[in-house]
Amino acid sequence: MTTATDQFKYVNYLWDADKAASLEGDEVALLLYRSNLLGADLRLTNYGGGNTSCKLLQPDPLTGEPTEVMWVKGSGGDIGTLKKSGLAALYLNRLHQLETVYKGIDMEDQMVELFNHCIYDLNSKAPSIDTPLHAFLPFKHIDHLHPDAAIAIAAAKNGRKITEELFNGKIGWVDWQRPGFDLGLKLRQCLSENPGIRGIMLGSHGLFTWGDTAYECYINTLEVVEQCAQYIEQKVTAKVHPFGGEKIKAASKVDRYKQAAALAPVLRGFCSSQVSMVGHFTDDDRVLQFINSVNLDRLAPMGTSCPDHFLRTKISPLVLEIAPDADLSNTDLIRQRLAPAFEEYRNMYADYYTACKHPDSPAMRDPNPVVILYPGIGMFTFAKDKQTARVAAEFYINAINVMRGAEAISEYTALPRQEAFNIEYWLLEEAKLQRMPKPKVLTGKIALVTGSAGGIGKAIAKKFAEEGACVVLNDLNEERLKNAETEFIHQFGKDQVRSVLLDVTDGTSIQSAYENVVLQFGGVDIIVNNAGISISKSIAEHSLEEWDRLYDILVKGQFMVSKEGITILRKQGIGGDIVNIVSKNAVVAGPNNPGYGSAKAAQAHLTRLMAAELGADKIRVNAVNPDAVIADSNIWSGGWAEGRAKAYGISVEDLPAYYAKRTLLNEIIIPEDIANACFAFVGGLLKKSTGNALNVDGGVGMAFLR
Structure with missing residues (x-):
């Protein structure tokens, strides 16, 4: 007899029926349980990415009458460690009433402020920009995730067609659009035009799936992602190399560590020209396959597709033109050799900012790269602290997985530069950055x-x-x-x-x-x-x-x-x-x-x-x-x-x-x-x-x- 566990090869089935039974009757607890299980598998969603929700009847504190309340992951946080304090609870009818004051896509940022007038639980986390994406779908339980396998299809040149054929019309499609109130309305429209679908693919972005119960939603999510992953692996296996073949050989592990240790302080010095940065190094097999490939020079400058990936890895990585067996003993020579590459990257970033900025855009941020690729050796990431640097590496590996899948099934497409800028310098993101606690004195040291x-x-x-x-x-x-x-x-x-x-x-x-x-x-x-x-x-x-x-x-x-x-x-x-x-x-x-x-x-x-x-x-x-x-x-x-x-x-x-x-x-x-x-x-x-x-x-x- 086939069990639920046996049917999944590319995702982890973690549902414990006894544990879930102990939470029966508490939909919020079941939401948190489901969220934590999904967040525990990085193939389903990246750190801090995605959001989950449930809708239930609860007494109105003023009238005592039952009213429908939506509990959804609030701004920030990670579903893998989500607790009740990380949820926003809102009156669903009030969220729907916001449609009467919505004046169009130019009003997106103001709508976020109006979410606060819909709060049911006064201890709620601040509602996120994704709140209406859940509100306008009528299902009791909803998952919005960023699985590599799904985004690979969403970021493929003909992703809509692949989605239609792969799921026989049971998964809808909405073209790329920045998250917000209008995207929520487009999800509702997609469902209206395609009744009976079990989910919606968001172009270049991610996946929406749902169910009438927490378990049905969980299984639906796993089944859809499993089908995406299975399809991609079949296509990858049929290819000799998903990135066009191997251009250079990786150094031995001992030599990779030797070269990385020799070079990392030099790279850190360049990346810390404005703020002291902490580094992370990985020579993960997926990284090596990508950085040693023929298509690295074409794919790396394109950048990532999913906004969550992009926000943490910047517009594109810096690719080093240094041989894997280069002599790195002379620091002055290495610095002289790298200085033009960093200057070129900083100029590229400044040009990108200048070309894409709006009159009210925040000032240009640190122009140094976050991701640095050293063919034959591995990947370095630099950020304000170790966790952020490590997570940036995880996100770029997610991006590599997406590129690998998209190239296997079709052709990879990245976010257009202007769309990427609009995400990176979004005033709501800037406001979130400004609300973050001031760094401690030795942060970055x-x-x-x-x-x-x-x-x-x-x-x-x-x-x-x-x-x-x-x-x-x-x-x-x-x-x-x-x-x-x-x-x-x-x-x-x-x-x-x-x-x-x-x-x-x-x-x-x-x-x-x-x-x-x-x-x-x-x-x-x-x-x-x-x-x-x-x-x-x-x-x-x-x-x-x-x-x-x-x-x-x-x-x-x-x-x-x-x-x-x-x-x-x-x-x-x-x-x-x-x-x-x-x-x-x-x-x-x-x-x-x-x-x-x-x-x-x-x-x-x-x-x-x-x-x-x-x-x-x-x-x-x-x-x-x-x-x-x-x-x-x-x-x-x-x-x-x-x-x-x-x-x-x-x-x-x-x-x-x-x-x-x-x-x-x-x-x-x-x-x-x-x-x-x-x-x-x-x-x-x-x-x-x-x-x-x-x-x-x-x-x-x-x-x-x-």
Whole structure:
């Protein structure tokens, strides 16, 4: 016996009958359940794309009489994670009455404001521009999605004919039009002219499907998309290559990662000419098939078709003319070679803006590319934060899927430039951008903090993440690092955090860690040399092995981590920060402290030397001098606490009070105090300070800098 699950090959059937039964009678809950299932399959709709709705009778709060209410995904959000708070609930009769005041397509933006007069649930999310597309279709449950397979047909040169033949007239067609009130009326007209259809294809845009129940709607959606995907795969299989054949061979995976890591910081520097950007790299098989193809040069400049794809990937990608095996070791030469390509792209974007702008269009936005294609290697995307960069990559892969399908069944067509501009610079989209929260201070910045799985390093990484930075956690202790990563992901999300094992005394380990950082985020802006150990012994008791270990970790480690990081900072060409966690012991000649104290003094002077050398590169180098940071710190392991207690003639238990009492402020220093000092250096207010040291010790007179 064939089950519902068995009939689908190209989409995921995820409906759980028991789960749905537990929601029976609550149509809004069933709407959310269906929406989350659909959003969980990127073949059905992309992140943030599409919307879903249901209609039901509910009591009017003023009269108590039953009235029809439409619940629909509100502005923004993602159906895969949609909750009730993300829905707009509106009186359906009032939405229909808006037709009496609608004066035509030039009034589209004003109609959105009138949606607010139709709100039923005062806790509603703001209604989206797609609201009337659901309102004028009479079905209880409706899905509007952007499946790659459906858009491939919708974006094909003869998509209307293919749709008609494939579904035997059971799927209607509405030509491309920007979403709005008029499109809602055209959907109603299509249904009126084609009674009995099970859905409508929107040219270059997406798919509408429906049902009388949540389950019927879900199944109808899956069946239509499955049929589209099956048809396309049959056509693709019949072709030797959907993109005209292979033009170049992909490099090996090892070489792809090597080249991507070498080039990403340079690309990030160019893309960050106006705003600091975070990168994402992928060498997904679908990307490689496209970028290595004969038809890349024809298809890439055309841009995307679906508005959701276009809004996140820009008018078109930048295609690099660099051989997959090119020598990328000379940064200056690579920058010289890429500069004209970026200048040409920026000029192209400016020309596009000038040619298409309206008198009331918003000012031109950042003209740098979002998507950069490197044939033979992979795809880079750059955006304001990691999530946006990653999602841009997902959307361009959606666009590749669409081009692949359209080329297999017919010929791909993109949105006309003017239509694309009207979407990108739509005043409603601009208003949405203006309503977004102001970016945090470190948004777009990438920070590597050594020894950040606990203690001071963890506090610094957490402070930076709280302020918007992407952070790379690292440590030698794998279990400790894993626990820290889990904690950070729970608090900040997976896009903002990465972890890597790092031994600051091992050059190979350092190089590998930085390659990981670059591949994950595109580069680095902030390097904090925090990893350390402490040994408290008199010079007579100090062993040579202990002496070497202190200098290897504190001094050599700071040197090696900084040296490798400076290479990346220079490739980017946008400046950066190095902060060294030194100590008050760098200037105070305390008892039983020759190894640790002298190593800290070396760290302090290396800070000044690096600051003097790197100023021309706009790389600031500063130091923070803590003292007696006890909480959650590795510094107290290995006998340090016992050694310091012995030196001062007190017990280990009395150390915190002893340290606080000897300070001018009578304060215990905690890791968060050091984190705040680091943020002071990198947060922008001290961007003209370098070669400085900031004491965070509660006030130790002997440590005053002279």
